[in-house]
Amino acid sequence: MQNKVLYSVTGIFQTPDSIKHAAKSIADAGYKRYDINTPYPVHGIPKAMGMTISKLGYFTLVFGLSGIALALGFTWIITNIIYPLVQGGKPFFALPPFIPITFEVTVLLSSCGTVIIMLLLYFKFPNNSHPLHDTNYMKKVSSDKYGAYIMADDPNFDQSKVRSLLESLGAIDIEDIYYDEETVSLRPKVFEPKFLGFLLVAILITAGATYFTLNKLLFMPPFDWMSFQSRVNAQSLSTFFPDKHGMRMPPSGTIARGFMPFPYEGDPDKAGKMLVNPMTNTQENIEQGRKQYDIFCSPCHDWHGTGNSRLRGQFPNPPSLHSQKVRNWSDGMIYYIITMGQNTMPSYAYQVSREDRWAIILYVRTLQRAMNAKPEDIK
Amino acid sequence: MSIDYSLEPSIIEGKPGLASIDSTIAAPMETRPNKNFYMALSVTLTMLGIGAVCLGYSFYYGMGLWGNNNPVGWGFDIVNFVFWIGIGHAGTLISAILFLFRQKWRTGISRFAEGMTIFAVMTAGIFPLIHVGRPWLDGYLMPYPNQHGLWVNFTSPLVWDVFAVSTYFIVSAIFWYIGLIPDLATLRDRTVDKIRKTIYSIFSLGWRHSNRHWHHYEMSYIILAGFATPLVLSVHTIVSFDFAVSILPGWHSTIFPPYFVAGAVFSGFAMVQNALIFVRKIFNYEHIITLDTLEKMNKIMIATGSMVGYAYAMEFFIAWYSGSPLETFVFVNRAFGDYAWAYWIMVSCNVIFPQLFWFKKIRRSIPLMFVVGVFVNIGMWFERFVIVVTSLSRDFLPSSWAYYKPTLYDIGILIGSFGLFFSLLLIFTRTLPVVSIAEVKAVSDGAQPTHHAGGSHAE
Numbered sequence A: 001m002q003n004k005v006l007y008s009v010t011g012i013f014q015t016p017d018s019i020k021h022a023a024k025s026i027a028d029a030g031y032k033r034y035d036i037n038t039p040y041p042v043h044g045i046p047k048a049m050g051m052t053i054s055k056l057g058y059f060t061l062v063f064g065l066s067g068i069a070l071a072l073g074f075t076w077i078i079t080n081i082i083y084p085l086v087q088g089g090k091p092f093f094a095l096p097p098f099i100p101i102t103f104e105v106t107v108l109l110s111s112c113g114t115v116i117i118m119l120l121l122y123f124k125f126p127n128n129s130h131p132l133h134d135t136n137y138m139k140k141v142s143s144d145k146y147g148a149y150i151m152a153d154d155p156n157f158d159q160s161k162v163r164s165l166l167e168s169l170g171a172i173d174i175e176d177i178y179y180d181e182e183t184v185s186l187r188p189k190v191f192e193p194k195f196l197g198f199l200l201v202a203i204l205i206t207a208g209a210t211y212f213t214l215n216k217l218l219f220m221p222p223f224d225w226m227s228f229q230s231r232v233n234a235q236s237l238s239t240f241f242p243d244k245h246g247m248r249m250p251p252s253g254t255i256a257r258g259f260m261p262f263p264y265e266g267d268p269d270k271a272g273k274m275l276v277n278p279m280t281n282t283q284e285n286i287e288q289g290r291k292q293y294d295i296f297c298s299p300c301h302d303w304h305g306t307g308n309s310r311l312r313g314q315f316p317n318p319p320s321l322h323s324q325k326v327r328n329w330s331d332g333m334i335y336y337i338i339t340m341g342q343n344t345m346p347s348y349a350y351q352v353s354r355e356d357r358w359a360i361i362l363y364v365r366t367l368q369r370a371m372n373a374k375p376e377d378i379k
Numbered sequence B: 001m002s003i004d005y006s007l008e009p010s011i012i013e014g015k016p017g018l019a020s021i022d023s024t025i026a027a028p029m030e031t032r033p034n035k036n037f038y039m040a041l042s043v044t045l046t047m048l049g050i051g052a053v054c055l056g057y058s059f060y061y062g063m064g065l066w067g068n069n070n071p072v073g074w075g076f077d078i079v080n081f082v083f084w085i086g087i088g089h090a091g092t093l094i095s096a097i098l099f100l101f102r103q104k105w106r107t108g109i110s111r112f113a114e115g116m117t118i119f120a121v122m123t124a125g126i127f128p129l130i131h132v133g134r135p136w137l138d139g140y141l142m143p144y145p146n147q148h149g150l151w152v153n154f155t156s157p158l159v160w161d162v163f164a165v166s167t168y169f170i171v172s173a174i175f176w177y178i179g180l181i182p183d184l185a186t187l188r189d190r191t192v193d194k195i196r197k198t199i200y201s202i203f204s205l206g207w208r209h210s211n212r213h214w215h216h217y218e219m220s221y222i223i224l225a226g227f228a229t230p231l232v233l234s235v236h237t238i239v240s241f242d243f244a245v246s247i248l249p250g251w252h253s254t255i256f257p258p259y260f261v262a263g264a265v266f267s268g269f270a271m272v273q274n275a276l277i278f279v280r281k282i283f284n285y286e287h288i289i290t291l292d293t294l295e296k297m298n299k300i301m302i303a304t305g306s307m308v309g310y311a312y313a314m315e316f317f318i319a320w321y322s323g324s325p326l327e328t329f330v331f332v333n334r335a336f337g338d339y340a341w342a343y344w345i346m347v348s349c350n351v352i353f354p355q356l357f358w359f360k361k362i363r364r365s366i367p368l369m370f371v372v373g374v375f376v377n378i379g380m381w382f383e384r385f386v387i388v389v390t391s392l393s394r395d396f397l398p399s400s401w402a403y404y405k406p407t408l409y410d411i412g413i414l415i416g417s418f419g420l421f422f423s424l425l426l427i428f429t430r431t432l433p434v435v436s437i438a439e440v441k442a443v444s445d446g447a448q449p450t451h452h453a454g455g456s457h458a459e
Helices: A017-029 A056-082 A096-122 A137-142 A159-168 A192-217 A268-274 A283-301 A326-328 A330-341 A354-369 B017-030 B035-061 B076-100 B104-131 B135-141 B157-190 B194-202 B211-244 B256-282 B291-321 B325-336 B342-358 B366-393 B409-431 B437-443
Strands: A004-011 A034-037 A146-151 A172-179
Touching: A004 A017, A004 A159, A017 A146, A017 B017, A034 A137, A034 B035, A034 B211, A056 A096, A096 A146, A096 B157, A096 B211, A137 A146, A137 A172, A137 B157, A146 A159, A146 B194, A159 A172, A192 B135, A192 B437, A268 A330, A283 B157, A330 A354, A330 B325, A354 B104, A354 B366, B017 B409, B017 B437, B035 B409, B076 B104, B076 B211, B076 B256, B076 B366, B076 B409, B104 B135, B104 B157, B104 B256, B104 B291, B104 B409, B104 B437, B157 B194, B157 B211, B157 B437, B211 B256, B256 B291, B256 B342, B256 B366, B291 B325, B291 B342, B291 B366, B325 B342, B342 B366
Parallel strands: none
Antiparallel strands: A004 A146, A004 A172, A034 A146
C-alpha cells in the first residue's frame, strides 16, 4: 500500500429513496468533494446535491449564434462577391433561399459544439484511468445499486467520520478506493501528447486523402473518362483508315452547302459584261452596303472612297473610287474585283457574302454619285 | 372492462429487477447468435450483393442501364432516396419529439428507432450520390474553394438537401451515441471478455454514472432533442422543396412540406413497428417493448395516415379549385392515366388499410398490425413513385411524353438498398444494446424516489 493513495470512501445504497436522502445528508454535512453514482438519472438528486440548473445551454447559444453568423456570412460572401450568379433576375442575396442552409448549419454547429463541450470540458472525457474504474463499487452502481462517495481531498475529510456517516445513512458495502499515482491521472486526457499526436496523424491522413482524391485520383483512369474519349480529333492520326488521315476527304463532286460556282476567274471583262447587280437600289440595301463597306472597305478606301485612308500611308493608298475609270466600270467589274482582288487588294470572297458584295456596290455607286453630283441632282 | 385512468400504466411490464433489465438487454451481445441469425444475415447480404453488382455495372457502363428516360430524369433513384429518408424520420420523432412531450413509452423503442434512422439515412444518402451519374465527383456538392473557382448555387434546393441530409445524419449519430455512452459503460462493467472490455471502455469514454455528469447529460439530451425536433421537420421539408420549388404541375405545391413530413413519419413508424415485432419476440423483450407500445405506434400511424389521405384529397381539390388546366390534367392523369395502377396501390395501402387500426382488436393483434405495416411501406414507396414519375412522364410538351419503365438494374439497386439497411440492422442487434438500458431502468416501477417534490417529507 505504499504507492497507493486514498481516493475516496464509497457506500452502496439499495433504494432510490435512500440515495436521495444520503445525497442531501452528505451535502448538509458540509462536504464539497463528493459524488452520487446511479445507473440512471434519479429524480431529485441534483436538487438534493444543491446543484443549480446546468449552464450547458449558454455554450449552445454561443455555438448557435456563431452557426447563424457563419452560414450567412459564408453564403453572402460567395453569392455576392466571389461567385455572383444571376438566378432568375433576383437579387444576389435575397434572404429566404438562404434560410435552409443557415438553419442546418446552426443546428449542426450547436449540437456538435454542445456535445463536445460537455464531454471534454465538463466531463473531462475520455478518461479510462479514473480511480473508480474497475472497482466493485463501479460495477454495482453501473447495474442496479446506488452509490455515494466522499473524496479524500475534501477539506472536511476524515476517513472514520465519513465511514460512520455513510453507515448511519444506511449504506452497505462501505469501501475505501485507492489509486496508484503512477498509473492513474486525474488530469484531462485531451492534452496528452499521445492524443494530440493522434489528432495530428488524423488531420494529415484526412488532408492527404482529400488532396489525393480531388487533385490526383480524379485525373487518373478510369475517372478521367470524360477527358479522354475514343474519338478522332481534327488533324490527328487515325489507325482505322488505310491512309492514316483522321480527317476525311469528301467524295469527288461534293459541293458545300450554299456553294455557287464563279466561272469568271481570270476573265474580268467577261464578268463585267455578264454579271448584273441583283439588288435593287433601296434605302435598306444601301444601308446594308454602308455597314459592310465601313467594316471591310473603309480601312483602305476611306469612309467616302477617296483612298485617303485611316492607314495614313502605312500601306499603299488605293486609288480613289471616284475616278472616271472606276465610275465607268460596270457593277459586274467591281464585283469581280471584290471577289478576286486586284494588285495589293486581296480577295474578299471568304469575308463578304455575295449579297453583301452587291450591297457594297450599291453603296459605292451612291458615294460616287454624291461626290460627283450634277447640278440637276440638287432638285 | 373498466380502466382506472387516474393510474399511469407501467411502461415496463412484470416489474423486472434492474439487474435483470441489464442481462435481458445485454444478452444478444453476450451470447453467440444462432443459426437463424446467420440465415437472415446471409439473405440480407445477398440482397446487398445484388445491389452492389447492379451498382458496379451502372458505374462501369453508365446510367443508361437505368430506366430513366428523357422526360423522366428522376426515376427509382430519387424515389428510393425520398423513401429511405422518410423511413429515418420515425426514429427522430420517437427519440426527440416524444422525449420533449414526455412520452415515457418511447424509452423501450427509442434506441432501436434511432439506429434505424441512422441506417436509413445512410441508405438514402447513396441515392443522390449515384444519381449524379459520376459519383466520384460527388465532392463538388460541398462548397469548398477549388481550382475551378466554382461554387455551388446556394439558392438551389438540391444544395439545401446536401446540407440537410448531412446535418441530419451527423446530429442523429451524435444523439444516438450520447444515448449509448451510459449503456456502453454498463456493458463495460458487466463484461469479462478482455477485447469487449477494451472496445466498450474506448467508446464509453470513461463514463462513471456520476450524478454530476447526469446533471449536464440530461440538459444536453434536452438541447439535442430540441434541435433534432425542428431538424427532422426541416429535412423532409427540404426534400419536398426539391419538388415544390420546381414549376412542374403536380410538384409545384405549397402543401408538400407538411404532406411529406406526415408521410415520412407514417412510413417510418410502419418500418419501426415491423422490425420491432421481430426484435421483441426474438430477444424476449416483450415486457420492455410492450403490446401497449405497439398499439400507441399504430395510433400514430392512423393519425399520420389520415393526414396523408387528407393531403391526397386536398391535392385534387386544389387542382379543381385553382382552375389551372395543367394541374387538373396532372391529377386526373394520376388517378386514371398510365400510372393509375400505382396510384391506386398508393391510395389503398396508405389511406384505406391503416383505417383498420380504428378497431382495437386489429390494433393489438400482432400478425394483423404487421401486415398493415407492410402495406403502409409499400404504399409509401408507391407514393414517391407516383409523385416523381407521373408528373415527369406527362410534362408540358406532349411530344416528349414517355412511359417510364424501371430496368433490372433499377430493381436490383432497390433490393440492394433493403439489403444494406437490414444487414446494418441485424449487425446492430448483435453488437449494441437495441434498447436503452439507462432509460428503461429510469422508467421501470420503483426506480424513482417515492416523493418527487423532494425534501418536503420528514428526513
